Amino acid sequence: MAPIEKHGSLKVNNDRLTDAYGQPVRLYGMSTHGLAWRPEYVCEETFRALRDEWGTNTVRLALYTHEYHGYCTDGDKAVLRGILYKGIDLAVKLGMYVIVDWHVLGEFSPLVYADEAEVLFEELTRRYGSCPNLIYEICNEPNGTAEWHDIKEYSERVIPVIRRNDPEAVVLVGTPEWSQHCDQALAEPLGFDNIMYTFHFYSATHHDRLRSRLINCLDAGLPVFISECSMTEASGHGRTDLESNDSWFKIIDRYGLSYIVWSLSASREESGVIQNGCGKLSGWTDDDLKSTGRWFKDRFLSEND
Numbered sequence: 204m205a206p207i208e209k210h211g212s213l214k215v216n217n218d219r220l221t222d223a224y225g226q227p228v229r230l231y232g233m234s235t236h237g238l239a240w241r242p243e244y245v246c247e248e249t250f251r252a253l254r255d256e257w258g259t260n261t262v263r264l265a266l267y268t269h270e271y272h273g274y275c276t277d278g279d280k281a282v283l284r285g286i287l288y289k290g291i292d293l294a295v296k297l298g299m300y301v302i303v304d305w306h307v308l309g310e311f312s313p314l315v316y317a318d319e320a321e322v323l324f325e326e327l328t329r330r331y332g333s334c335p336n337l338i339y340e341i342c343n344e345p346n347g348t349a350e351w352h353d354i355k356e357y358s359e360r361v362i363p364v365i366r367r368n369d370p371e372a373v374v375l376v377g378t379p380e381w382s383q384h385c386d387q388a389l390a391e392p393l394g395f396d397n398i399m400y401t402f403h404f405y406s407a408t409h410h411d412r413l414r415s416r417l418i419n420c421l422d423a424g425l426p427v428f429i430s431e432c433s434m435t436e437a438s439g440h441g442r443t444d445l446e447s448n449d450s451w452f453k454i455i456d457r458y459g460l461s462y463i464v465w466s467l468s469a470s471r472e473e474s475g476v477i478q479n480g481c482g483k484l485s486g487w488t489d490d491d492l493k494s495t496g497r498w499f500k501d502r503f504l505s506e507n508d
């Protein structure tokens with residue numbers, strides 16, 4: 204049964220993501236790399252493989268706003284929107300959940316491109332309205348000088364735009380320092396329903412200090428969604444740390460968290476789960492995957508949701 208048939212439209216009940224039947228539900232799957240970098244994976248063959256060969260229920264579409272032909276810099280908006288819509292339409296066709304990720308990163312603060320965000324989310328929600336598959340992630344990773352009050356101000360602009368056309372949609376909100384400061388959201392949460400705050404980890408860089416921060420927030424009842432993680436260093440390169448990764452996944456299991464893995468790409472970096480040079484769009488064997496790909500694929504297949 205397709206994920207959407209099983210769970211229908213999602214809601215945030217207290218601190219939990221729940222399905223149309225009021226049962227707790229967990230989303231898990233792969234994030235694309237930037238849509239401008241790797242558009243080839245936004246195709247039916249790949250999404251079908253993610254659903255049927257890897258057992259995932261969600262795909263995240265990363266639309267960079269700033270870097271490398273970013274949507275708000277030198278990217279071709281029409282082309283990028285075309286790839287984004289294609290990805291959403293495919294996920295809907297295959298009954299998967301789809302996270303539209305407004306990939307704030309190089310510009311630090313989501314306020315920099317807030318006008319463009321309003322335009323895109325207005326257009327998206329007009330187009331997809333009450334489609335239960337969509338989840339809106341309005342700022343991937345604020346960082347640098349961006350503080351929680353900037354993210355709040357931005358959210359208070361963008362969330363009402365989304366709510367006008369899609370009143371019940373689940374919205375994911377990033378936090379300062381590359382979505383690691385969920386404690387600041389806990390201290391001063393947003394005044395909207397159906398919100399989850401994102402938390403990102405890269406197991407070889409992030410250890411106990413951040414795990415404790417996350418646990419404190421979860422124990423205090425903050426709704427948290429891991430919309431990006433990997434077992435590499437935060438650069439996306441370097442070694443993997445299996446032991447630290449196991450500690451992170453113990454938390455994911457204990458609290459029933461959703462998690463999305465960075466990234467579906469055959470890049471030179473270890474976080475790109477497919478071997479550099481492998482051109483396949485589906486049917487990846489273990490030899491076609493890096494150690495990250497093998498680990499996460501096994502993990503997805505062990506989910507029994």
Ligand code: IDC
Nearest residue numbers: 270308343344381405431437438439465472
């Ligand atoms: C990285 C990509 C890399 C690209 C870079 C651009 O893997 O190919 O050159 O972005 O700045 C994040 C970000 C995500 C990063 C990833 C790895 O959300 O965009 O991707 N990462 O560095 N947060 C922590 C790690």
